Amino acid sequence: MQATGEARITREAFDRLCAEELPFTVSFGFRLDEIGWGRALCRAPFRADSIRPGGTIAGPILMGLADFALYAAVLSRIGPVPLAVTTSLTTNFLRRPRPADILAEARLLKLGRRLAYGEVTLLSEGEREPVAHVTGTYSIPPSAAASGAAVS
Amino acid sequence: MQATGEARITREAFDRLCAEELPFTVSFGFRLDEIGWGRALCRAPFRADSIRPGGTIAGPILMGLADFALYAAVLSRIGPVPLAVTTSLTTNFLRRPRPADILAEARLLKLGRRLAYGEVTLLSEGEREPVAHVTGTYSIPPSAAASGAAVS
Amino acid sequence: MQATGEARITREAFDRLCAEELPFTVSFGFRLDEIGWGRALCRAPFRADSIRPGGTIAGPILMGLADFALYAAVLSRIGPVPLAVTTSLTTNFLRRPRPADILAEARLLKLGRRLAYGEVTLLSEGEREPVAHVTGTYSIPPSAAASGAAVS
């Protein structure tokens, strides 16, 4: 899948959708920093209450951020459709996060008529080695897929 | 793996360990209801702030609860060792949770010298069909595995 | 999902479908031993050419058998529909197989309108501890799901 073209959803529209549909993403402080065609860059700000002793970030925060970023990447292709739902999420924890913001780089690998699939790399800000690698699948509402001209 | 014998950790010791090591499990209200040899039954109480609109439970809560329950099942075999860490977690979301407590039934399928692997079924309390099915792998500290007489 | 009732496909019809659609399952010698509502028991006969040195069974044989068994479990609910396709398969290798037949016990955990999901336990015949645990997802053709009265 070529990550070309503009996203079909703006950051502002995505923020509104999340505030309405996914309030926990707001309470965790998740932010969408950039969005493009089939990709998204998101951030979980470092907060003392989300960490494990030793300064590392809790697993549910990492998994929730990955899901949030991949959801943004899906909506970048199908537009602001609230009915795409996560059907599976596989997380591999690779390194202990530093006490810093976590960045999530998501990209779609497939957008089909019924399913979207992509991957997310999670990094501690300022580091090069990933703290986790996540893959996920989303079920796409029929109408949304039908409207996607470039669905492959 | 036969789920026979008594757990090597008590509920009280597990609660203490979580309060020290995994404070988010306390803030989410996760509870260990039962623990046996290679298995655990845990609960996430229904709370308005953990739900998505429509009354469903947020994905990170489900994934965090599954991790918590499988961690208890691992410690039921190796005892109160704080260094077992999750290396992967795969969640399949099957049905929309009801506005009710979520129960997590975890059981180990393997405890090796270096890795433990198990599965978790998540249900809305009072329902029979699972809302999610989770599998996970944990890295076991060498000394803990060595001390486990029944490690298979 | 309650595993009650009779399978919607007979062993003979499943064998015919596999001979036509999945010839590699024939060349690997996979067999369906039992089929019920939402479950199947399959077998890969031990053959010298499928083993690794040391007498263990090759990974692709194990993964192919698990896929075969879960496919049978899907068809036990939707009938002899050739268009159900595997969308994901996650295999955890737990123990080295013995030089013996491999048995695969598959059961569906969900049959939805669009996706089926289930798990498979693989064992060396005569052993109690699993050699592998597999989960898989299948995409269901719309007409097949629509005809399934008991789809949940």
Add this chain to the structure above:
Amino acid sequence: MQATGEARITREAFDRLCAEELPFTVSFGFRLDEIGWGRALCRAPFRADSIRPGGTIAGPILMGLADFALYAAVLSRIGPVPLAVTTSLTTNFLRRPRPADILAEARLLKLGRRLAYGEVTLLSEGEREPVAHVTGTYSIPPSAAASGAAVS
């Protein structure tokens, strides 16, 4: 992980190891085309007997090739050690393969003291969209990891 430096195993040494340890890879015709530091490019030649009706490649061939390629990527970092074993493999089937050779591009995302983790993209030769995306974990023998100066 930066893919820099030379592989610690040559193509010839890898071929010898597979002929001895993994004879099914030879019978399937798998080939290692390129190997570098933490990455490998492999190929399954198109053969009529590995296909499903309609000209597509059987799932076990795709999964076996991905495992083969990721194994090469692991050995590119730890050298010709025969004891690295696959502990999990997750395959997402994305598109129907064409009747052509399948290429597998593997890269390591982590090499730890005990576990290696990486991903593989599978493509039909001449196509740009992946037919499958695979992630896998390998258990590393202690001595091999200890000898790896650049293990991260």
